[in-house]
Amino acid sequence: MDASLLMAVALVVAAAVALELRVSSAFLEIIAGIVLGALVVDLHEVTWLELLADLGMIALMFTAGFEVDMRRLRWMWRGCVGVGVSSFVAPFVGVFALAYWVAGLAPLPAALVGVAMSTTSLALVYPALKERGMLPTAQGQGILASATVVDVISMVTLAALLGDAGWGTAIIVLVLVGTFFGLPRAGEWVFKRYKGSVAEPELRFLLVVLIGLGFTVENVGGIHPATVAFAVGVAMSRVVVEHEAVEQKLKGLVFGLFAPVFFLHAGTQLDVRAITPEVLVAAAALLAVATALKFVGTAYPARKLMGINARMAGLIFNYRLSFGIVAAGTGLEAGVLTQGDYAAIVLAVLTSAILPAVLLRHRPSEVPAGSEGDQRAVTWADRSGEHTR
Numbered sequence: 001m002d003a004s005l006l007m008a009v010a011l012v013v014a015a016a017v018a019l020e021l022r023v024s025s026a027f028l029e030i031i032a033g034i035v036l037g038a039l040v041v042d043l044h045e046v047t048w049l050e051l052l053a054d055l056g057m058i059a060l061m062f063t064a065g066f067e068v069d070m071r072r073l074r075w076m077w078r079g080c081v082g083v084g085v086s087s088f089v090a091p092f093v094g095v096f097a098l099a100y101w102v103a104g105l106a107p108l109p110a111a112l113v114g115v116a117m118s119t120t121s122l123a124l125v126y127p128a129l130k131e132r133g134m135l136p137t138a139q140g141q142g143i144l145a146s147a148t149v150v151d152v153i154s155m156v157t158l159a160a161l162l163g164d165a166g167w168g169t170a171i172i173v174l175v176l177v178g179t180f181f182g183l184p185r186a187g188e189w190v191f192k193r194y195k196g197s198v199a200e201p202e203l204r205f206l207l208v209v210l211i212g213l214g215f216t217v218e219n220v221g222g223i224h225p226a227t228v229a230f231a232v233g234v235a236m237s238r239v240v241v242e243h244e245a246v247e248q249k250l251k252g253l254v255f256g257l258f259a260p261v262f263f264l265h266a267g268t269q270l271d272v273r274a275i276t277p278e279v280l281v282a283a284a285a286l287l288a289v290a291t292a293l294k295f296v297g298t299a300y301p302a303r304k305l306m307g308i309n310a311r312m313a314g315l316i317f318n319y320r321l322s323f324g325i326v327a328a329g330t331g332l333e334a335g336v337l338t339q340g341d342y343a344a345i346v347l348a349v350l351t352s353a354i355l356p357a358v359l360l361r362h363r364p365s366e367v368p369a370g371s372e373g374d375q376r377a378v379t380w381a382d383r384s385g386e387h388t389r
Contacts, residue, residue: 003046010036011260024124026263026321027353030346033267043268049261055211056262057329058229059254060322062210064122064151065233066240066247076145079306083142083298084149087317090297091290092118092157098289103282108161109341112331115157116345117290119323120150124353125316128360142306143316154323155230162334183209183232187239191246202246203253206236266325269332270346274339282340283347291352294318315356324349 010032018025037043092114099110125147134140187205194201210229240247299314328345331337337345 003040003042004048006036006040007043007046007049007261007264011264014264015260023357024321024353025260027350029260029263030267030325030350033264034270034272035267036264037268037270038272049265049268052258052261053265054225054262056254056258056260056265057326058210058225059258060262061155061225061229061326062206062233063251063254064322065230065235066237076142076306079142080145080149082305083146083301083308083313084153086301087120087146087294087298088118088150088153088157091293094289094293095286098285102285105341109331109336111161112158112327112336113286113341113345115154115161116324116327116331117286117320117348118150118294119154119320119327120147120294120317121319121321121323121353122147122151124319124321124356128316128319128357132360139306139308142308143302143313146302146306146313147317150317151230151323154327158327158330162330162336181235183235184239187236191239191243195243200249202243203249206240206246206250209236263325266329266346269329270343271339274343275347276340279340279343280347282344283351286344287348287351287355290320290348291318291355312360315359318352318356320349320352324352 011029014028014032015025018028043049095117096110096114099105099113100107103110105113122144125144129140129143134143190205191202209232240250294317295314298317299310302308302313303310324345328337328342328349332339332342
């Protein structure tokens with residue numbers, strides 16, 4: 001069977017199985033990529049795979065930026081920043097120490113491993129809160145806002161580690177600052193003027209901005225496209241979210257095509273021959289250290305600063321997937337990580353995408369009303385005047 005047809009079938013089957021098992025489709029798409037990479041020898045001849053995977057990574061980070069509600073962060077910023085910084089720094093320091101002093105990695109790859117294992121997946125946190133009925137609540141909004149801070153720190157750290165700084169970088173940063181303020185106005189004008197057109201100029205506008213900025217900054221400024229895509233997504237979040245039809249069409253395109261191809265491609269990059277007993281031990285060690293320190297670094301600050309249930313916050317923030325895979329993939333492509341490093345990270349990240357869901361099954365869906373934590377969180381949420389977007 002043709003390799004392109006095999007991948008198309010694999011994507012459809014992965015989505016169907018994910019719906020039946022009620023697990024993240026990204027998880028099964030990565031698994032499908034691993035299987036195809038092991039069984040199909042001519043995947044490198046599929047010319048469209050890498051292009052669509054690059055678009056998928058950029059589009060995924062762009063839509064992740066939509067979840068950043070600046071108004072929510074403005075009212076809850078002290079607690080959110082405190083929880084987010086602690087939730088990132090604690091596992092980062094521990095994993096870096098493990099990779100540098102125990103595994104013997106150089107500082108740069110050790111730091112990259114630390115970033116990959118310190119992320120929190122908004123793509124998994126969001127549905128987890130929604131399924132438990134917590135998304136409209138004050139505590140749910142506090143968790144989502146704090147997870148956003150973790151993602152922002154992750155992307156900034158990734159840019160600092162892999163960026164090739166120079167004069168081009170300074171120029172691009174200045175352009176991005178102007179874009180951050182000017183792009184929403186341009187988008188608002190396009191959306192209002194061409195609303196309802198069958199030619200979908202709104203989608204074309206977003207895709208041109210996304211692809212143009214994403215690939216230009218890498219070639220000119222040495223900034224990774226994922227970082228820019230996330231920043232542009234944050235800038236455009238208010239405009240896009242206010243036009244629900246455009247948002248749904250874009251997300252349908254991203255999560256129906258681009259993102260699945262990205263995760264499938266990420267799976268094909270894992271060489272099963274690199275999964276040695278040593279890699280399995282490394283993956284287990286990474287998972288244990290990152291999970292424990294992420295829990296500790298999140299639970300206490302969440303309870304102390306925002307009144308959120310400590311155990312629940314510690315478990316939910318241990319969801320990893322998209323950003324972890326992005327960090328590992330960019331490290332592999334840049335030659336910073338080896339196949340063994342990449343395999344250990346992917347195995348640990350995949351396991352961490354399932355582990356919190358299993359442990360959270362035994363938790364009640366909501367915290368008791370009237371508790372001290374609920375009242376403290378409600379105070380912040382009421383000040384923001386907005387529980388959901």
